[in-house]
Amino acid sequence: LNTQKEFGERPAFKFKTEEKGVLREMLYKDYIEEIIALSTALNSIGLENKRIGIIGDNRYEWEEAYLAITAGTGVVVPLDKGLPEGEILSLIERSEIEAIFFAGKYEETVKKALADKVGNLKILISMDAEKTEDDVKSQKELIEIGKGLIKNGSKSFEEHEIDPNAMGVMIFTSGTTSKSKAVMLSHTNICSNIYDIGCVVGINKDDTLEYILDFTESVKLIGDEERTVAFGDGGNAKVKIEKADEENRKYYYVAKIDLNSGGNYGYSFRVMPEHEMILESANLDLVKWVEK
Numbered sequence: 360l361n362t363q364k365e366f367g368e369r370p371a372f373k374f375k376t377e378e379k380g381v382l383r384e385m386l387y388k389d390y391i392e393e394i395i396a397l398s399t400a401l402n403s404i405g406l407e408n409k410r411i412g413i414i415g416d417n418r419y420e421w422e423e424a425y426l427a428i429t430a431g432t433g434v435v436v437p438l439d440k441g442l443p444e445g446e447i448l449s450l451i452e453r454s455e456i457e458a459i460f461f462a463g464k465y466e467e468t469v470k471k472a473l474a475d476k477v478g479n480l481k482i483l484i485s486m487d488a489e490k491t492e493d494d495v496k497s498q499k500e501l502i503e504i505g506k507g508l509i510k511n512g513s514k515s516f517e518e519h520e521i522d523p524n525a526m527g528v529m530i531f532t533s534g535t536t537s538k539s540k541a542v543m544l545s546h547t548n549i550c551s552n553i554y555d556i557g558c559v560v561g562i563n564k565d566d567t568l569e570y571i572l573d574f575t576e577s578v579k580l581i582g583d584e585e586r587t588v589a590f591g592d593g594g595n596a597k598v599k600i601e602k603a604d605e606e607n608r609k610y611y612y613v614a615k616i617d618l619n620s621g622g623n624y625g626y627s628f629r630v631m632p633e634h635e636m637i638l639e640s641a642n643l644d645l646v647k648w649v650e651k
Contacts, residue, residue, distance in 0.1 A: 363391040366564065372419055373567075385419065393423055395516045396505030397498070398431035402515040403508055404482065404496075406458055407432055410529065412451065414438040414469075415462030420486040420498055424460040429527055429546075431516035436529045444468050446539075450531055451477050454541065458482035460498060470494070523547045 367388030374383045401411070411428050413435065415421050428435040436454045438447060440462075451459065451472050457479045461469050463486075472480050473494060488497040508515075521527070526543040533539065 363388055367391075369564065372422075374419060390423070392506075393502050394427045394430060396502045396509060397423060397427035398505070398516045398519075399508050399513050400501040400505035401427065401432045401458075402519070403504070403513070406482070407515065407519065408434075409458065410434045410436055410454060410456045410479075412436040412438050412454065412456040412459035413461075414440055414447065414459065414465050415486055416440060418462070418486065421460070421462075424484075424486070424498065431519040434526055434529060436531075439531070439533075440465075444471075448472055448475075448477055450539070451480055453478070454529055454531075455479050458484060460484045460486055463487045466495070521546055523550075 367386060369387055370384040371387040371390040372385040374385070376383050401407070409432075411424075411433055413421055413424050413428075414437075425435055425437070436450075436456050438450055438459075442450070447465070447468055448471070451469075455478055459469055459472075459480065459482075461483065466485070469480075469483050472478075473483055483495045484498055484501065485495050486498050488495060488499070490500050491497050505513075523546045525545060527546045528544040528549065530542045530544065531539040532542060
């Protein structure tokens, strides 16, 4: 995995601690090791190619679960943490998830869903629990189980096949004007957007991103979380104007990108050799950013 190899000693995340002004760092090598271990453990309990939900506040464990699912296990279904219990139960049923990662405050709701046999739900995974108790598995414990499986030769993460055009993420709309609807995104959809962002916004390995949007927001997921892992050092790209429609002020750029040192996070980051973007201005300094 290129990101782990090239940027293993660099911090992937910084967390606030209980001590004022003190931040905890999580290095890329440890972050990706935990993602692979968690995915391996999920596969070992029958969740490969299944739909898995996540609900909770913005936190490291949320992102870790998200990438473990999408990278080497199945389909991730982020659920809005602000929904009332009835709506959460409805989405659990409609999404057909078979497991769910949850923060402590949602334990009563997800246990109710399991007890009432809502939808296909069979497995509960706590982001907070130190060890598995009763019907609730511990995310921390699953990571350790996964590490043990890998040590004993498991390669389920590396061998997991991803169909780039099949659904990889199911996101529900807000349901402001009617019942929330499921939006199905493929790996191709997501990676295309990551690539577009990389061609326009000059984010590189020396930048720090602060999360403000809720993790269930698709814009945030594409702009921050997945791009942080996929692009690494920004890659190596060439951009040129293919043609210009001056009358309508539209400029057609063709971009080629070679992720030879920091991108291509092994399992899923795929980029078309040539990608066309329609931008509203010819003055966006794309070439200068790329050369930088």
